[in-house]
Amino acid sequence: MANKIIPIGPYHPLQEEPEFFRLHVDGETVVDIDIEIGYNHRMIEKIAESKSYDQVTFLVERICGICSTSHPFAYTNAIDDLLGVTPPERALYIRTIVGELERIHSHLLWLGLAGHFLGYNTVWMWAWRYREPVLDIFERITGNRNHYAMFKPGGVRRDFYEEDFPWIKKTLKSLIPKFDMFKGAVMDDPIIRARTEGIGVLTRQDVYDYSVVGPTARASGVGIDVRKDEPYAAYDKVEWKVITADGGGVFAKAVVRILELYESTNIILQCLDNMPKGDIELNIKDMPVGEGIGRHEAPRGEVFHYIMSDGGNSPVRHKIRAPSFMNIASNKKAVIGHTISDATIILAAVDPCYCCTERTAVVDYKTGKKVMDGQDLVRLSQEKTERMRR
Amino acid sequence: MRRTEIIENIKVRCGKDLLELNDRSEKRVYVTIKKEILPKIARYLFNDVRARFVIASGVDIRKAIEILYHFSMDEIGLIVSLRVILDKSNLEIESLTSIMKCASWIEREIHELLGVNFKGHPDLKHLLLKDDWPEGNYPLRRDS
């Protein structure tokens, strides 16, 4: 290319809020990676200080559009920890159902995007087509496709109606053959296997060093899962198992996510079966002085909320840590040594918020001139699939 | 490593530097220590007990800045939070990046939002705010 500098205009047809990876490349292999975040910093923690405890649940819900119930889940856990109370049985079951439903819709969304990065646009269309029934269930039980506003300190905002249960069970059961199809498509397709196995590998030692969480860690055999380690809501009243795979590569992460789809469905079905009667919330009069820590296993990993209150109406300090904060940092280890065309799918394997991988840029190691931008990487990985197929 | 064993070990290692140990509930332990002993305890928790470093959270409590380092022992579901109180006169503390690579981002964020200086941090530049954010203006500070 002529020595033109390619501007990575922030306005691009498919991207949302931008995080930014800059890969230092020596020829084809990635040598180093700069990770810049903060383009979309909305200072939510500052805004939270000006809102009352109840309003913060709505603010915290809008941190990330894809896992929009994980943050209120962890936040309400933190408040329950601060108060030292546990919400009524029925509220715990409702919380578990909403949490697991969101895991299904988030994993399906990721599956579609991974297909898109590997060059299978039909997988993208199909995955997002089978995500619609899950959003229909959400719309029926909570009133909105995302941002469900179901959670409240000390319980849940809305109750489930018994007559919805048969319909929800039928829709969920209808999804299981579709999951089998995806499992078949991903596990048995030689090209996807060849494209994703053995790249972007995180060893167990890396998992400890970078303290990664969620499917990223479970794919390397480290079975950490907040739902099992510190059972909250109804996770100890329902039997399910933590999915782990060894290998640690992109393929293992895909396998973990797909098997978790089945696990989530079976949790929801069990919760629907033995959902107790009773009221769905405690009314909380005042907030004592003190601090509370709440955690939830979001689709991408452990979400951590810390609240400090001085008895007033709004939190003195509200620390939020999304799982991607740790997982994105671990890309430094996962990407180095691989070719650029694999870079996109490795960065996407951590399932960061959708746009991170779009914003990757490749800087030529010697001249430091920008050589390719995020979209080239997407195409490079699509071509590699093409080469593999031939 | 049982829960009581860990707490005993922490007490022994801190010795006189242990200001207060609040055994709040079965799953939560808050340990207030002096800042000099922090690296030693952090190394013990991270390397020997294989605890996972969750996050550090800085709070501006009017007269001082309080930093909490949260460690989680997943097998037993216990979270130990090391609390360090830095008075506003000298906001200096040892950086834990040498012990735990994952601490570097959060230390950059606390430095940027609260103005705490982490000695020994490889590159303490802006993480979230714009590079041309006015110097000395720390959004999460309460005194300004």
Place this chain on the structure above:
Amino acid sequence: MKHLFNFLIFPGFLFTATVGLVASWIDRKVTARVQWRVGPPWYQPFIDLVKLSIKEITVPKDASKPVFFMAPLIGLSAVILSSTFLWLANIELGVSGFTGDLIVILYLLTIPSIMLILGASASGNPLAAVGASREIKLLLAYELPFVFALMVPIIKSNGLLKLQDLIIFQAANGAFVSNISGFLAMIVAIFCMQAKLGLVPFDMAEAETEIMAGVYIEYSGMLLAILKLTKIMAMVALPLFLSTAFWGGFSILKYVALLVIIILMRNTNPRVRIDQALRFFWKKMTFVAVIAVLLAILGM
């Protein structure tokens, strides 16, 4: 006067444009159907062009105005010329055409791509420059095997350079596709046609997710309409050219068959990287084309 009529109305501009619009509508509808989508209504391509023509033409500040404006127009006229020749060769036997018009049409069909490159680099936008450089590489890649493939009919009809003679020859003793060398040449030509039309496996020059509409990025309004029209009419001219050179004249069935092949290739594989496309054309396609030529010489 008659020639003017031929150029502008019947076999030339209007007729080819309408056939092209229908073809591009079929293409979009089939692609949507493959993805379980409904796809656009039948008049969509036509309305797109009308809408584009009423939009304002924005010209970038540091673009070289004359080249920026002229490029689409020349590209369009080249396509009109070539499609008129092709239609006339098929319809009025014995009247039109001159010896060597096969070569002239080959030239005319490369002009739109060259004009696209000129227009893109004239627009001064670095992304368009990236698109233009990719288009140049692609052009170099597929010209070589395309020319080899076209040598086959000439050899087989021992030296006929006139389109009409080719058609008469094929009518007399069977289309070239029927034997091996002609068939191989046809396959090579189809791949080159896919690249010349810039359809998905080889559309890196205008790749939407990559360089944001690449070569077309600075064009808008009427100029963009002309560029889109050129591409649509090429979708008619190229299959026409292939069916006359290899398949013995034009027929609705042959045209639809070629169209289906193009659409299928477009929907089943991802984009190809530029250096990979080069390797594909220079190594594989040229190799196949050379074999076809050798077989043709041996009279197979």
Place this chain on the structure above:
Amino acid sequence: MNLKLKALTKSLWVYHLCVGGSCNNCDIEILDLLTPRFDIERFGMMLVGSVKHADAILVTGSLTLKSLERVKTVYEQAAKPCVVIAIGACACGQGIFANGPNTPNPVDSVLPIDIYIPGCPPKPEAMILGIVKLIGKLTGKK
């Protein structure tokens, strides 16, 4: 209704402009419009790559300080007649991040917005209804 307006409303090319400060839910809903269930291509609408091709600009997110000037330059590049559609509560009225220090000014203080589609996130059906209303507004009949 003359042909020009009919053509504009029958083939509205859409360009997605995220001005930072968005939780990418509206953006996912915009992509949902392309998927099989809500397919907007049957109305002739297409997501285009360059702002010069666009007839309608979909604005999402509450404007962050950093992207203020860039939004203006992008809008000036769009070929007129061009319509601006604000999608989601953040774009309409800064939504939940209203009094955040990093998102001071609302989007309509920078861009002339024609249609506000409220909702957080607005349902795909709401977006399609918004565009139907937009076409009604353009062609004059309410």
